[in-house]
Every structure is written in C-alpha cells, then in structure tokens.
Amino acid sequence: MARKMLVIDDDSMVLSSCQRIFEEEDFNVVITTSPEEGLSLVLDTYFDVVLCDWMMPGLDGMDVITRLEETSPGSAVVMITGYPSIERATEAMKRGAMDYVAKPFTPDEIIKAVDEAIQRKEGEERKVIERFGALTKTGKISLPSIDEKMLQTLSAAIDERRQMEAKPSLEALSEPERLEEMTLAVLNKYARDTNNLIPILQAIHSYAGYLSYETIGLIARELKISEHEIFGTASFYAQFKFEKPGQHLIRCCTGTACFVGGGGVILEAVESKLDIVPGQTTKDGMFSLERVACLGCCALAPVVTIDGEVYGQMSPAKLSRAIDKIYRTESVKSD
Numbered sequence: 001m002a003r004k005m006l007v008i009d010d011d012s013m014v015l016s017s018c019q020r021i022f023e024e025e026d027f028n029v030v031i032t033t034s035p036e037e038g039l040s041l042v043l044d045t046y047f048d049v050v051l052c053d054w055m056m057p058g059l060d061g062m063d064v065i066t067r068l069e070e071t072s073p074g075s076a077v078v079m080i081t082g083y084p085s086i087e088r089a090t091e092a093m094k095r096g097a098m099d100y101v102a103k104p105f106t107p108d109e110i111i112k113a114v115d116e117a118i119q120r121k122e123g124e125e126r127k128v129i130e131r132f133g134a135l136t137k138t139g140k141i142s143l144p145s146i147d148e149k150m151l152q153t154l155s156a157a158i159d160e161r162r163q164m165e166a167k168p169s170l171e172a173l174s175e176p177e178r179l180e181e182m183t184l185a186v187l188n189k190y191a192r193d194t195n196n197l198i199p200i201l202q203a204i205h206s207y208a209g210y211l212s213y214e215t216i217g218l219i220a221r222e223l224k225i226s227e228h229e230i231f232g233t234a235s236f237y238a239q240f241k242f243e244k245p246g247q248h249l250i251r252c253c254t255g256t257a258c259f260v261g262g263g264g265v266i267l268e269a270v271e272s273k274l275d276i277v278p279g280q281t282t283k284d285g286m287f288s289l290e291r292v293a294c295l296g297c298c299a300l301a302p303v304v305t306i307d308g309e310v311y312g313q314m315s316p317a318k319l320s321r322a323i324d325k326i327y328r329t330e331s332v333k334s335d
C-alpha cells in the first residue's frame, strides 16, 4: 500500500516539487499552503510522513510540529526551512521532528531525509513496543540489570572446580570452551527453569557481550526448548546482540544537529575506511560501528564516540587519525 505524505508549505513551488518527487517514489501526496488546514487534515487521515515548512503566515512551523505530535504521533515529521540553524534544528527535534532539511534541497536530499525520518520513527516505535513487551513479560519497565558480582562469583567457582580437577583455568580456555563452561554455570544457578530464560540470557550476554549460536543451542538443549524459541524471545529485546562485538565501538551520530554539521559525511568516511556499515564489525574484530540518532551533546556536533569517549566537532580526517591511532596502539600491545 502506498505511503501517505502531507506537505505543508506556503511556497507553491516547494509543494509542487515535493509532490512530483514523492509521487515518483510511490507516495500518495497531499499538499496544502495552510498550516491550519494541514492540522485539520491529520485529524481525518493518517499520514506516514509530514513535511512542514518552518516560516509560514499564521501558525509557526514549530507550533505545527508540536500540534502534530499531539494529534498524529505516529507520523514522521520532517521540517523544511530556508533559514537553517543548529538551534532551530535542535528545537524541531525536541518538539518531535525526525529530521530537518535546508532549502533549496535536491530530490536525493529530501528523499534521503524522508527515508531516514521514517526509519527513526519506526525505530522509536519499536523501542516503545520492546519496552511494552518487557513490561508485560517481566512486570518492569526495562530488563533488570545483571549483578556483575554474580558473574565474578560464578567464574571463581568454575576456576576452583577446575583447579581441583587439575584442569586449566577459565581464562586459559578457548572462547567457545569458556562460554560453554560459563553457560552451564549460569544454567545451574537458575535451576534450568524456562521461566528464567531472560535472566539466563542476560547473564551470558553480560559475560560474553553477545549470544553466540552455540550458546543458544546449548541453552535450548539444557532447557529442552527450541533454538527458534530462544532466538525469538531474545530478538524481541534490542539489548541482545548475536554477533561478537569488535574490541572498539564507534558510534556516529547522524541526528539533525550532527547531520547538519556533516555527520552523514563522517559516517560515510568511516564506512569506507573500515569497509563496514552500521551494525557490522570489521573482519579483524577490531571495530564495531553503530549509527545513533542523538548522543545528547548536540552543542558539540558533529559528534562521534569511541568506546564511550565523546569526540566533538569531528571530521572525517580526525576520525581517520583516531582509528589509525587505535590500530597502532593495538599492534604495539600485541608485539
């Protein structure tokens, strides 16, 4: 089914361009020069996307965004403006806009912004569903955190037992062996009860940083449930990862303030340097890359974090140097 788009702008040229561009993209496009009419249209029709000008006679675009958030919270709103500024972009995002595009824009720019806005909105909705799922499954808003001390106690107990059996310590084992030992210890702790599947997965995830297929297979056998059931449950929660994370995590912000400051270019540069896209890890296991919508420090835009450390006013060259430095440090460590 074609997605529906509403465009609110007092400039008829912008309206006709958006209509032409997005009808070619299979959107069902409704246009209006009146913010009041736009707000009454959303009461009768659900629009997947609303493009809204900032400066219009009558209602201010920012107020329109606020009202849209109240009356059509499921729509991905993109603000378009001939007077771009980081402050306005940040304000628009705070009020619920998913992206911010400066006029004049090319068809590719506005299509990309709309695609990203839809993805962000869907991501937000997924998070709400995940939280709701956690609420209904565990009675809590979010998953409880795992007591790191419990993991330390378990690994100390494994070491003690292995020492008595004259076997090498946990640390000396290969990763699959180590994970198997730890998984069995966690399963023992939780008495192999399927009602404890989430805390079991959490404990192993907290220890290993991910859930391997072997780990899921072992839990399935021990709890006598299918791997599919475990995977289905775990994939319901965003916190569980199924691939081993890289040694270093790079998070590139492409939220509006960062995007305006070149966040998209930085992301493209790091993708090309490391030959991965967000969600992937480099073949050598050194870096994982994530794309985020806002890191909460927009004044430093464009922002990147490496292993949690914030790098503001980032540029492709600065990030490239930071990556090279980590590679150099790691190679010295391994010499």
Ligand code: FES
Pocket: 253, 254, 255, 256, 257, 258, 259, 293, 294, 295, 296, 297, 298, 299, 301, 303
């Ligand atoms: S948009 Fe807020 S930190 Fe990037």
